[in-house]
Amino acid sequence: MDTNSQSHGEPSLVFDSLDIDLVVKVLSHTAYSPFFLFLLPVFFFFQGHKLDDPPILITSAYFVLVSFFWLLKWYARLYRNQGSLLFGPGAVDWGEQIVLITGGASGVGELLANTLAVRNVTVVVLDIKPIVTENYNITYYKCDITKWEEVEAVAKKVIEEVGHPTVLVNNAGVVQGKLILDLSPEDVKQTFNVNTLAHFWTLKAFLPEMIKNKSGHVVTTASVGGIVGMAQMTDYNASKAAVISLHESLRYELDKRYHAPYIRTSLIVPGHILTPLFSTTHFPSSWLFRFCFPSLEPITVAKAIIAVLDEQHSQTVYLPFYANFTPLLPLLPSFLRDLAQWFSGADHAMNSFIKVSGRREDEGPVSDLSRHSKSE
Structure with a gap:
């Protein structure tokens, strides 16, 4: 094979699959793993170094530092979940679970429903x-x-025909992708009805039984857009910010007012997911951008939600790795904040956005809109 025939602009398959999340995953099992780091000073000791030699002192200090970090993380999680120092929660009996998923007909919700069903879990969509x-x-x-009366009526049928859901996954979402002055009142109402108010209606319908039983799990799907602002996403980001606040307040109401701390509340904060909802967004195509800001496959998010349910711990999951730093962005000086915004390409990702998912009757089908945009 002639290696020179490959274009310099076309990355190899190896580099296509390499991103910061993969690097972090490898490091978490090596350079950031206490179990791995423990072996380093032992290795130097058996190489003939004395206990006060720099290689042993440095690797031992690094081992202690990393171990302290993991211990702090472990204790914080234990405290959040009212855990025991000796005993964690038992394994999930999936045969006893009824998982209700909103927006389960497509995207992440569909994958989640089918994946759970393979485990013989009873799923309601x-x-x-x-x-x-x-x-x-x-x-x-x-x-x-989006309609409380309809949710209330369907909830009665679900409880009567299937049973009381033990897990509630509020997953449904919609995005308009318009500048603020281009948003119609119907656009804004739809965004908040689906992305925010629907959470209230499903909680009102299914949370009482969880409180009665002092058990259950509420999973809230938010977005990094609920933490940082982006152009052409004002309504979407505001609705997701409201959902994040709802999640936080729900935790304290369950813990302090309803005295049901064993009802788990988990928040999923993903970046860009490769679903129809955001299928017409455009990001920079450079290898560096894809390395730092990889898009998420829907199955990755579905697996993360299942892992949260398996662990039976309340937690916040940021996906992919860069999303972990979004809560820190508002704390940065404005010039650094703007630099990060520019590098992410977020303010121009929606420039040619076409709404594909969740279209209302008054918006017409996607094909008509596409032909109209081409004719212009």
Whole structure:
């Protein structure tokens, strides 16, 4: 094979699959793993170094520092979940769980529903469109979750026909992708109805039984957009910021007012996911950008949610790795904040956005809109 025939502008398959998340994953099992680091001073000792030699002192100090970090992280998680120092939560009996997913007919919700169903979990999907599945243990209910009366009526049917959900995954979402002055009142209402108010309606419908049983798990899907601002995303980001605040307040109400601290509340904060919702966004195509700001496959998010449910711990999950730093951005000086915004390409990602998912009747089909935009 002629190696010179490959274009310099086309990265190899190896580099295509390499991103910062993979690097961090490797480091977490090596350079940031106390179990691995413990072996380093031992290795130098058996190489003939004395205990006060620099190689042993440096590696030992680094081992203690990393171990302290992991111990602090472990204790914080233990405290948040009212855990015991000796005993963690038992394994999930998936056969006893009823998982209700909003927006489960497509994207992450569909993958999550089908993946759980393979585990023989009873899954309930609420959506305005039916889910395409061959799994017998997925029950679909047509429901406009933006309307309390409809959620209340469907909830009664779910409880009567399937049972009380033990896990609630508020996953449904919609995005308009317009500048603030281009947003119609219907656009703003739809965004907040789906992304925010629907969470209130499902909680009002299904949380009482969880409180009664002092157990359950509420998973809230938010977005990095709920933490940092982006152009052409004002309504979406505001709705996700409200959801993050709802999640935080719900935790304290359950802990302090309803005296139900064992109801787990987990928050998923993803970046860009490769679903129809954001299929027409455009980001820089450079290798460096893809390395630092990789887009998420829907299955990655679905697996993260399942891992949260498996662990039975309340937690906040940021995906991908860069999302962990978004809470720090508002603390930066404005010039550094703007530099990060420029590098992320967030303010121009929606320039040619076309709404594909969640279109209302008054918006017309996507094909008509596409032809219209081409004719212009």
